[in-house]
Amino acid sequence: MSSTTASTSTTPKVVLITGTSSGIGLAAAVAAARAGWRTVATLRDPRRADALRKAAAEAGVELDIRQLDVVDEASVAAAVDGVIADHGRLDAVINNAGAGHLGTLENETVADVRQVMEVNFFGVLNVSKAALPHLRAAGGRLITVTSVGGVVGQPFNEAYCAAKFAVEGYMESLAPVAASVGVSVSVVEPGAVATEFVNNVGLDLTAEIAAAGPYAPALDAYVTRTVAQFLNGAQTQDEAAAAVLEALTADRPPFRLQTSDWARDFTGMKLNDLDGSAVLATTGAWVA
DSSP: OOHHHHTTSSSOOEEEESOOSSHHHHHHHHHHHHTTOEEEEEESOGGGOHHHHHHHHHHTOOOEEEEOOTTOHHHHHHHHHHHHHHHSOOOEEEEOOOOOOOBOGGGSOHHHHHHHHIIIIIHHHHHHHHHHHHHHHHTOEEEEEOOGGGTSOOTTBHHHHHHHHHHHHHHHHHHHHHHTTTOEEEEEEOOOBOSOHHHHHTOOHHHHHHTOGGGHHHHHHHHHHHHHHHHHTOBOHHHHHHHHHHHHHOSSOOSEEESSHHHHHHHHHHHTOTTSHHHHHHHHHHTO
16 A cells, blocks of 8 residues: 555554654653554664563553664665555654764764764664655654754763754754645754663763863763753653654644753753853853
8 A cells, every 4th residue: 555545544643763662762652652643663673672562561552663773774764665565654753763972072083973973863864764755645744852952062962962953953954845745844852861871871981081081070070960960850751752742743743842841941041042151151060
């Protein structure tokens, strides 16, 4: 069945979500299924699907769990083609897959930065490009989970923020073009979310600080502040996923949604900060 003919049928709408092994992606997959969407939950390594399956079972929903590696164009094409072959349509995509990164330019290679861009920026483009013909046919939605780090640059997150800035700029530029062919584009900006910060970054923070040379005092201050924020002020993954679900189900979703009052205040500081002084005063205090 073609995606064009499927879009007029009465079958449930189909959403494909990337990066669903944990965190916001897992919560968004369960929430979408609860809301009546046929949910294709994808992840790079299917062996990491146990938590996803458990969450779906506890919620009493069914998920179509599939492999998709966002940096592998063949994997992306196979996943999208498989959804069309099996479900006949694709009404929405939620780009959630990504990887954390901590470091600063003098202490890492340009290849390290390229890898961060590959996962967090080009991976989004790979999935979006493959999906757009089907989203056009369905009058669908393209939703990307970015970060407050896509609006406000943050110490020791140069590469990560650069990738998220790139996603925000790309999607903001794409939105009116996509709208001209019937596709809604939105970005969702989480702040601190309690979903394994240290594990997602994949670093031994004590060792990183010890090896940071002249940047060690600033990195120590940043890590102390950030870990405290995640322990004391982070929202849950379900709370963050609620904003993703809003972008998926609202009659007229906005282009930009934040997941918490803190995220709204933080990004609002940047959007109202014409000379940049408010942002640098805030983030400078994090490393003092």
